[in-house]
Amino acid sequence: MILSALLTSVGINLGLCLLFFTLYSILRKQPGNVTVYAPRLAAEGKAQQGGQFNLESLLPTVGWVRKAWQLSEDEILSVLGLDAVVFMRIFIFSLRVFTFAGVVGIFILLPVNYLGNQLNVDFSHFSNKSLDSFSISNVNNGSNWLWVHFCAAYVFTGVVCYLLYYEYEYISSKRIAYFYSSKPQPHQFTILVRGIPIPSGGTCSETVDSFFIENHPSTYLSHAVVRRTSKLQGLIGDTEKLYKRLSYLKLNNHTPQRFRRDGFLGIFGRKVDLVDHYEKKLQDLEDNVRLEQSSSAGKEVPAAFVSFKSRLGAAVALHIQQAVNPTKWVTERAPEPQDVYWPFFSDSFIKRWICVLVVFVACIALTILFLIPVVLVQGLTNLDQLETWFPFLKGILKLTFVSEVITGYLPSLILQMFLSFVPPIMIMFSSMQGYISLSQIEKSACIKVLWFTIWNIFFANVLSGSALYQVSVFLEPKKIASVLAEAVPAQASFFIAYVVTSGWTSLSSELCRLVPLICSFFKRVFSGKYGDEFEVPSIPYHSGIPKILFFGLLGITYFFLAPLILPFLLVYYCMGYIIYRNQCLVKKDREDVNDPTMAEFYDKLVTAYRDPGLMSLRYSRSGTEGLSSPLLQAAEV
Template identity: 45%
Template sequence: MDIAALLTSAGINIAVCVVLFSFYSVLRKQPSNVNVYFGRRLASQHSRHINLCLERFVPSPSWILKAWEISEDEILTNGGLDAVVFVRILVFSIRVFSISAVICTVMVLPVNYHGMDRMHKIIPLESLEVFTIENVKEGSKWLWAHCLALYIITISACTLLYFEYKSITNLRLLHIIGSPPNPSHFTILVRSIPWSSEESYCETLKKFFSYYHASTYLSHQMIYKSGTVQKLKDDAEHVCKVIRDVSLERTCKPAFCYSGTPTSSFKKFCNEMDSTHGRSGSTDMNLDTSKRECPAAFVFFKSRYAALMAAQISQTSNPMLWVTDIAPEPHDVYWSNICIPYRQLWIRKIVTLVSSVAFMLVFLIPVTFVQGLTQLDKLQKMFPFLTGMLKEKFVNQIVTGYLPSVILVLFLCAVPPVMMLFSAVEGSISRSARKKSACCKVLYFTIWNVFFVNVFTGSVISQLSVFSSVTDLPAQLAKAVPAQATFFTTYVLSSGWASLAFEVMQIFPLLCNIFQRFILRLKEDALYSNLSFPYHTEVPRILLFGFLGFTCAILAPLMLPFLLIYFFLAYLVYRNQIINVYITKYDSGGQFWPIAHNTTVFSLLFSQLIALGVFGLKRSSVASGFTIPLPICTLLFHQYCRQRFLPVFRSNSAQILIDMDRRDEHCGRVEEIYENLRSAYNQSSLMPNSSSKSECGSHEKDKDSGQSSEDMEKGKEIIKKDRPRPVQRTSSLSSDKAVFGVNQ
């Protein structure tokens, strides 16, 4: 590919961006589209009236200025800590690739361009390979420039990573300390409650925690089977009872026919049956909760520290019973997965892994097709009738410079929904954990298919034969990556620039709004947007571009300016979307930053590995020797960050939780917190059955004694049951153990 083809692709994408940005600046001013482009503001009860004037139909860049002026505090207030972390990833990318672009443009690009003694053409007619490290001859003394640039990029990236990690860690601590009392801090999720034929799950759980956590246990709330399947089962049980009652009625009718007053007797019988059916009908609508109980429950504790300790330690000697985890926030609970048996989770993870790998292999087909488009000689052999058309210069530039990346982007649109489905099947108990898992899957998928498969020519056969051993991998990558750098540059244009234009336009919500407003004629209240930020789509895209930027920085520095423009546009577009469009329903507390940090470190290590291979191919022992310390230092830096910052993202510290508990006691709002806990985790799909829930689900102990006399008696019985017994009573002993999952 030559510079002209790259400029053609850049021109097409610039035109698409300008047109869509102009349309957006006009459409956002229309009152009929306010629910599409200002969904978050509508949810916050802002005004939706826009004055009618000529300015509504004139494109303007005012939204760019407003997005630039937004402060981090506003983003934190409106989008949560996850939104701040997302913007920080963009800021980090802008900083590190600004440094990379300056260094590589000044030091590396001239060395690459003048690496071979050749007659250069006019710049637009030059091949892009001239600007890559392929153009540097073997044994060149100028390869020290590439090694020095790699050092500067690595040191800059690690320094910026450290300060960003430290800053985001402090933000997370402030987020935990400064937020109002969070119900999830007092709550744990208990799964795999042992089954007992003598009592319900609710009674078993109450007996266990009242005895083993007597001083800290507050109450609990059982989780019930819900969903469409359960509703159908409940309806079927109700129908069966009605049919059974009707059959009993027909069977009993002759017994009343022998009475002296058959008419009055029949009426009396019907009245009795009606009254009976009335009672049973109400009971059927509120089926026995013990039959609908799952072996899972939310358990509430009197303090945050007690909940943390109960969640982190094993409750019994059998780790498969009484499994405890910190509960998600109430709005973050993914109710569909709460009732999944704990023993099924490992099977689900294996199935999900196998399905993801199979999906990756199936995706080799479109990637192979895309690779065929980048090589005209192969394309002409496959489709001889296109030979004449492909000789046209403009068609040639579009086919090689624009079409392959666009086709790949269209195929990749199907990846995030599939990975979100896989993450749901995997068994995540929270929506944020599901989105985080989907984010990792999409990231691995795109790095593999966009980078590695394209580097290894996109065919399974060539992937298997591209290297004979693992030791040959760096050398083979060193040959293949510079050759594919031009495709990666066009991919940044198509998947980067154009995707931002489509993101700000919100094409699908806009079409849905038009259909609902002008065809279905829905009312204004039914048109509110309810979109949450697609972290599982956008975070992998940014990290993929960062991976490509680090990998190709010294190999093909011509990519860096295009990449930098993307990060600047993304910074403005996503700030606008966070403030105006997306509604924050839940927050993971910045859990996406460790993913970004790990991916960046992997990108640095991979770029250093390829640099070692390139310097080896170019027979530069000096550059190779100076590059060897870089991976070692990068790994040491990564290990330090893992030990210093990562524990803050995994669990809350005892010091902070105890200080928060004492602050609540000092302010006298402990009772208020306890009252809010009982209503925080409401399973909306449940049928109302207040009697059973108040009897068991909201059980409390006596506040003065800390443990009721009934619980004391049950505790004594438990101790007696766990003592050694004669052989003839072994069966009863095993049943007592089964209640609490004790394995001796």
């Protein structure tokens, strides 16, 4: 890739970033977009949709940047918890690392690379200069200037190790302080017990109760047996959504959307009063829920959440073997009550074991299939190869701007489009593997996405871009190292364009929240749902963390190979630091509760791990009570 193609890609993406920033600063001030750009305030009732229109709301402003910059770490901790603090510390760590790397790379290594003449590239115009002339490939073989690169690599390694030590020490202190300052949490007093041997004629509840009274009489408090409620969970989800719609319509009795057609998107079907229509549907769903609840009472799973009177009691029960047979009375840490993935308990052991194998094979298949767009992308970066594949495009490819867009911008855009489907797929795969909590599913998906990205974006692009055109070299193992040494720096230009497209533009679109905005618009237009149902979003750790770490890998790899990538990485981390801090202002993952006494805490701990599908219904069909009381009785923690 030549320098002008890179500048074209940077210009296009920079324009898109400015466009997204402008749209965000305008759209966030529109009253109809409260649930999109201020969902936390809308959920707390501090922001209402509607309001008077004024011209000032159409003027872009940068006030949100100042507010995001002024947000303190303690505020992030109180709003989003410790996970968000650690997430933001990744950006701070990366900024420190690559600020040092950028100074050394741009002011020391880059001039050394550019002044070499190993590649013998001499273009009359600087814009037509190959980006390889800025990499270590341009340094003469055996040159003493290579010692500059070696020394820089050693110093950089020392700085990174020191910063890692500092960050781990800081985060560890934060975790300890958070633990001592936090209120008692149910998962600290509870363990999950599986493989419970149920005797004939007995029940799981009786078996658990007698076992722990006998073996842990002084610390055992209570237990909650797990039941198969996958069908019930679906019914309750539908019931909750319908109840929210009905509550909204009753609170906004004069809304024109009350009378609509009951068919698809409110366009087809007969015209009905939605309040009466939803009340009838809700009554039917409520009856189905109660019927399913009564039938689910006997569908016990040989597993239970067992709670103790102290953290020590729970820790002792967790770490000792409860039975001679290690496959019986298996204990593990209990997740937080709201974090339990209940569908996990509806699957048998054999089914979960088979699913693990299926997921493993599916991940390999997805990795292999993803090589197709990778090869396509590498073909676009090579005009000669593209002309060979599509000879009828030779005339168009001779146009300077077209060739620069195709080689500089289009490859990274196509790769990013394909890569956007990977995180949801990995979440689906991880949910099939038998994890007992949503956080474990997200962590597993995060690891899968990271390894998938490293292999398919880094190694696959390096190999398909350079080394695979020299397959004969692999017949001589002695030359493999030298081939890879040339292949990795040769792909620096592609990865710079990838950072700009996947980093800058993707972050800007994350700020603009295009998908929720479009969904909100269609709901208002076709379904008449003005914020009656929405979810407060959380930080997408499973997709955000792999991207941050992958860009860190690129920066560390190309620090001395092609330091031209470092300024683009610094811009990405600066943008990410501001944008995600801004997202912390509008997102909320947990609710604060009043500090209970231990007696009150024990009372709540008894019901903390009850399956939500088995909670009693509290729906009222008349009066305002039906609007203020929840449909399902939540287990307070």
